Amino acid sequence: MLNGTASTQDVPDHAARQDAPWCARSHRSTDVDEHASHLSGWRQAYDQLGSGGFEGRLDEAVSAGVQLFRERTSQRLRQRCEVWQGALWCGITVADDGSRLDGRLVGADGVMVSGEDGGFELVSPAGHDIVGFVVSREALQAHAPGLVLPRAGGAGWWAADPARRHAALVHARAILVLAGAGVSCDLRSAMLDVVAGLLGARGPERRERGNASARRRLVVQAHEFVERRPDAPPSVPELCAALHVSRRTLQYAFEDEVGVNPLAYLRSVRLNGVRRMLREAGEGLTVQGAAARWGFWNQSAFAADYRRQFGERASQTLARGLRRAG
Known part of the structure; x- marks a missing residue:
């Protein structure tokens, strides 16, 4: 589910x-x-x-x-x-x-x-x-x-x-x-x-087979790996070791499946995770706390990444979440 x-x-x-x-x-x-x-x-x-x-x-x-x-x-x-x-x-x-x-x-x-x-x-x-x-x-x-x-x-x-x-x-x-x-x-x-x-009138359906299926599994496994330990994002060598693949195989899988390299994709996953936390605006939540939960420890770098990804400051997202929560 x-x-x-x-x-x-x-x-x-x-x-x-x-x-x-x-x-x-x-x-x-x-x-x-x-x-x-x-x-x-x-x-x-x-x-x-x-x-x-x-x-x-x-x-x-x-x-x-x-x-x-x-x-x-x-x-x-x-x-x-x-x-x-x-x-x-x-x-x-x-x-x-x-x-x-x-x-x-x-x-x-x-x-x-x-x-x-x-x-x-x-x-x-x-x-x-x-x-x-x-x-x-x-x-x-x-x-x-x-x-x-x-x-x-x-x-x-x-x-x-x-x-x-x-x-x-x-x-x-x-x-x-x-x-x-x-x-x-x-x-x-x-x-x-x-x-x-x-x-x-449909013809033969084009489903994922062979290498395409293996590449997709790699992306899914990497996504799940990050979600299990969001506060400790892996490096590419650590991810390769955990998934038992070479760096080149991992790179090709991400470029073919989602059009970006592994680091860029997993950074996007983590930034989206922070955004969802800020939208929900749990009691006592701060921008710094949400960022830390997803492994962003350098606040200035996080602030720049977040604004570049979503076109607004993290504090603006949190403010909207707080207004929605009443």
Whole structure:
């Protein structure tokens, strides 16, 4: 189970009612964790890898057993995601942007799909723009009884027919506009038609295999290593020894999976950890205390790193957290 941010919004009702009303929402946020929490029913944890202030927008429409969203984010992110129980997700980026799904580069005209467990990891670039179709497996099978749904393994992607992929994006935009205007007639059926059409025409799914799988495991293990002892971040030689790999292997794994070197990535993980502590603003928390908890002992260097990463001072993040806590 993903240990991340769970949305406080309702999970879409799985009841197969064609006339079910739609609930449409739009959110804008300058906080990456707040943004991650907006998607109804999902569990998500986002780490900001790019430098500078964050801006995110989510447009979402939810009905019985279906959910449609368009998400735009300004910074490079590592997104750990888990859809609501019993759901299947198909994702289409508006442009070919070099996103990586479970460690594999998503190619041109790609359509992404979640596996049976509903969990996946997406490394998205700055300026990411994606449309997500989420449907209850039960509702989809009732709508298209002969359709074979993805089951074995984790998430994957395939190269779709460009015209079908474009049509899916056009339909998604229309459904979001109509749902926002309070029009619900046949939208649910149209949404299920789009997903059934994409899945029915899918080619072989591109899943992580061989070296790609090993590289992704290395990044995950390194991330977990830091989270177990956040106050004592390892050096690269220490990390290599702990993971039983060469420095070159570790370097290649991080460059291929997340696009940065190991030290830069793990520094981002720790800075994101500090930011979450400051947002939660526990009793008596100080900037210095949060920084020390994540192994930043040089306060001037930490202050510069934090401001460069998030586009604001750590004290500003804490002040917002304290205001939220009341």
